[in-house]
Amino acid sequence: MKKIGITGGIGSGKTTVARVFEQLGIPVYHADYWAKEIMNTEPLVIERLKELFGKDIYDSAGKANRKRIAELVFADKNKLNELNSIIHPAVWLHGENWLKSRSTAGPYILKEAAILFESGGNKDMDKVIMVSAPIEIRLERVMKRDNATREEVTARMANQWPDEQKIALSDFVIVNDDRQLVIPQVLEVHRVLTEKG
Numbered sequence: 803m804k805k806i807g808i809t810g811g812i813g814s815g816k817t818t819v820a821r822v823f824e825q826l827g828i829p830v831y832h833a834d835y836w837a838k839e840i841m842n843t844e845p846l847v848i849e850r851l852k853e854l855f856g857k858d859i860y861d862s863a864g865k866a867n868r869k870r871i872a873e874l875v876f877a878d879k880n881k882l883n884e885l886n887s888i889i890h891p892a893v894w895l896h897g898e899n900w901l902k903s904r905s906t907a908g909p910y911i912l913k914e915a916a917i918l919f920e921s922g923g924n925k926d927m928d929k930v931i932m933v934s935a936p937i938e939i940r941l942e943r944v945m946k947r948d949n950a951t952r953e954e955v956t957a958r959m960a961n962q963w964p965d966e967q968k969i970a971l972s973d974f975v976i977v978n979d980d981r982q983l984v985i986p987q988v989l990e991v992h993r994v995l996t997e998k999g
């Protein structure tokens with residue numbers, strides 16, 4: 803069973819593209835979604851986040867204030883590194899178990915993660931698919947989706963590698979620029995990944 807990473811910068815459309823693979827019956831682990839879940843459910847992670855950011859980073863319902871966490875780590879690179887060192891191993895472990903439990907069906911499984919290369923997670927993958935789109939389109943998509951300002955989105959992009967660097971290390975590139983059709987590109991990647999040998 804091949805493990806395939808799917809990545810792309812913020813607003814590239816990697817979740818949207820991953821959903822097309824899901825329609826083809828491929829199991830997809832959405833690492834960014836699970837990272838948010840784990841923050842609110844994994845006792846050891848909750849304890850360490852309280853140590854790092856203070857107890858009131860969780861509300862009375864036990865939900866982490868992610869907006870506040872984002873502000874705190876944006877102002878302090880050490881805190882960002884510590885946050886990553888808490889979240890990434892927990893998500894990695896959760897992802898491994900999730901993928902193992904689904905690895906009996908189908909020719910390959912996908913792991914979708916925004917910072918697959920930045921976190922070194924690409925090394926655990928057999929192949930990597932990069933979803934790419936021009937920065938201006940990505941900015942506009944995220945401003946609309948998250949009701950965010952240009953400055954907020956640009957700041958989030960600054961923590962990610964540029965597309966060119968990631969494309970050079972990827973096995974497949976899917977261009978999601980609102981011009982090229984996405985589904986034929988997905989079908990072609992799927993065809994290659996399901997070939998024998």
Ligand code: ATP
Nearest residue numbers: 810811812813814815816817818819916943947978
């Ligand atoms: P993030 O890293 O922020 O999670 P992402 O790379 O997973 O972003 P998506 O959430 O898939 O990106 O897409 C960003 C926004 O752009 C969404 O609102 C999505 O519906 C829209 N979008 C993405 N691709 C397309 C497309 N081909 N056509 C129309 N809308 C699109």
